[in-house]
Amino acid sequence: MAYRLFAATALAWLSTAGLAQAPVPLNPTPQVPGPLKRDEIVVIGARLADLKADVARCEAGGCGVREDVIATVRYAEAEFREGNYHDARKALGRAVSRTKQQADSDPFAVAELHTARATVAWHFGDQREALRATGAQTRLLDRHAPESPNALMARLRLIQAQYQLDGPSVNIRELDNLSQRAEAANQPLIAMRADLGRAAMLYRVNQRQEAMALLAKIEASDLPNAVALRTAAQILAMRLDASSGDPAAIEALIAKLSEEQKRHGPMLVWAPPRPTPYGPGNAPPIERDAPSSGSSSEVFPIYWVDVGFSIGADGHVESAEILRGSELTGWAKPIVKAIAQRRYTPAVEPDDLAGRYRVERYTLTADFVVPGRSLIRRRAGLKRFEQIDLTVAPPQPASAPTVPS
Numbered sequence: 001m002a003y004r005l006f007a008a009t010a011l012a013w014l015s016t017a018g019l020a021q022a023p024v025p026l027n028p029t030p031q032v033p034g035p036l037k038r039d040e041i042v043v044i045g046a047r048l049a050d051l052k053a054d055v056a057r058c059e060a061g062g063c064g065v066r067e068d069v070i071a072t073v074r075y076a077e078a079e080f081r082e083g084n085y086h087d088a089r090k091a092l093g094r095a096v097s098r099t100k101q102q103a104d105s106d107p108f109a110v111a112e113l114h115t116a117r118a119t120v121a122w123h124f125g126d127q128r129e130a131l132r133a134t135g136a137q138t139r140l141l142d143r144h145a146p147e148s149p150n151a152l153m154a155r156l157r158l159i160q161a162q163y164q165l166d167g168p169s170v171n172i173r174e175l176d177n178l179s180q181r182a183e184a185a186n187q188p189l190i191a192m193r194a195d196l197g198r199a200a201m202l203y204r205v206n207q208r209q210e211a212m213a214l215l216a217k218i219e220a221s222d223l224p225n226a227v228a229l230r231t232a233a234q235i236l237a238m239r240l241d242a243s244s245g246d247p248a249a250i251e252a253l254i255a256k257l258s259e260e261q262k263r264h265g266p267m268l269v270w271a272p273p274r275p276t277p278y279g280p281g282n283a284p285p286i287e288r289d290a291p292s293s294g295s296s297s298e299v300f301p302i303y304w305v306d307v308g309f310s311i312g313a314d315g316h317v318e319s320a321e322i323l324r325g326s327e328l329t330g331w332a333k334p335i336v337k338a339i340a341q342r343r344y345t346p347a348v349e350p351d352d353l354a355g356r357y358r359v360e361r362y363t364l365t366a367d368f369v370v371p372g373r374s375l376i377r378r379r380a381g382l383k384r385f386e387q388i389d390l391t392v393a394p395p396q397p398a399s400a401p402t403v404p405s
Contacts, residue, residue: 033066035108035150048082051075055091058098065102068095069109073116081361081390083304083326085124092117096133107144111137111154118161123386124302125365125379134161147185152178156194168205172198192218192229196236203240212237231261235345239270250343254315259348265355266311266344275334277364277383300366300379305332306390309339311356315346323359331364335385359390 054071057063063071072095079088095113103110114137121130138158141151159174166174175198182191195214202211218226218233238256242249250270257269305325310318320340322329339360347353367381 032104032144033106033108036066036070036112046074046078048075048078051078055095059094065099065106066109068099069106069113073113076116076120080120080123085120085302085304085363088120089117089124089126092120096136103140104144107140108150111141111150114140115154115157118157119388123304123361123363123365123388125300125381126368128368131161131165134158147187149187149190152182152185152187152190155181156190156197160197168201172201172205175201188221188223189226189229192221192226192233196229196232199233200236200240208240211240227260228264231264232267234261235267235269242270254343254346257345262345262348264345266315266347269315269343269345271342272338274385274387275338277331277385300383302326302379303328303331303364305329305335305362306359307332307336307339307362308357308359310353311344311358313347313350313353313356315344317342317344332362335362355391357391359392361388361390362386 051071051074055075058068058071072091076088076091079085079091092113096110096117099110099113114133118130118133118137121127121133134154134157138151138154141148141154145151155178156175159171159178162174163171175194179191179194179198182188182194195218199211199214199218202208202214215233215237219230219237221230235257238253242253253269261267303326306323307320308323309320312318317340320336322332322336325332347356363386364383365386366379366383368377368379369381370377371380
């Protein structure tokens with residue numbers, strides 16, 4: 001889930017890290033527009049009615065491909081933030097249909113449209129649509145610029161998305177292949193990101209010696225622009241050592257952090273296991289008056305909350321609370337409790353609180369299945385939590401990667 005992002009969120013890391021430069025096309029004529037820039041998709045302060053009007057103009061044929069993508073993603077993100085997943089999903093689906101014939105004229109823009117569609121689909125519960133959108137993005141970029149940072153990052157998101165289907169052994173192999181592909185394309189930072197994810201998976205399957213050796217290799221990199229990735233590798237190695245959650249081990253981990261590691265903004269050092277929708281007795285933690293999906297023919301409704309929390313100068317989480325959400329929010333109490341136990345990197349200066357307030361969206365959804373005695377796919381399968389960071393400002397320097405959880 002770490003890579004299930006809206007286009008604007010994904011672009012924030014790519015563009016400011018210097019990875020989103022337009023690659024040399026395989027066929028120099030005709031040239032296609034380069035990747036979208038970070039400031040091309042902004043929804044802060046925009047009225048929903050105005051965003052919808054922009055989309056309507058594109059639906060009427062008054063926009064080019066890139067303008068259509070930007071208008072649609074802005075509108076879809078605004079609807080998503082309001083909890084209107086269905087409207088966001090429909091808008092993105094229509095835009096994919098509109099731009100399908102012209103996708104080759106601006107593949108980078110259309111690829112970001114697929115990113116946004118996959119994000120909404122995961123929260124909506126339609127895992128098949130999410131995987132199709134992620135796969136479409138990967139194929140499109142591989143066709144036009146297979147060695148570009150955009151294509152390699154799309155492949156990374158696809159591997160992450162397929163984790164629940166393929167299992168760790170397949171994903172470990174795919175991440176290894178991606179790392180080698182990125183090295184061959186002279187994209188060492190993306191190779192290191194793939195290796196970070198592979199190290200986390202190796203550790204999960206008890207190949208701990210291999211995981212630590214891979215992290216040590218990243219830490220030993222002398223690339224001048226890989227400071228954040230080296231820090232991420234160091235923190236991940238320490239997190240894995242303290243994975244038992246022992247308070248003394250966590251405090252020892254915090255004490256080992258250098259000033260350089262702390263200067264990258266609040267990075268997650270330790271977190272308890274994320275709660276699942278199924279508690280003791282296989283009962284989901286939902287308020288008593290919430291509808292249930294007791295029979296296979298019932299549709300499970302979507303519930304969502306935005307959780308806000310502060311990260312103190314010492315790295316402890318403060319004031320974790322539900323800011324808003326759907327009508328029922330009791331199911332999210334275990335999530336808030338887990339967030340309150342997280343530990344982040346402390347600030348170098350006690351009064352440096354930049355980037356230390358976060359907002360995260362959590363959705364209680366369920367997989368789409370075809371229930372018994374029915375021919376209609378519906379949200380009635382395995383329940384799960386989906387999460388995305390809605391923090392307006394970048395939570396850490398854009399060149400700093402998210403440490404795999």
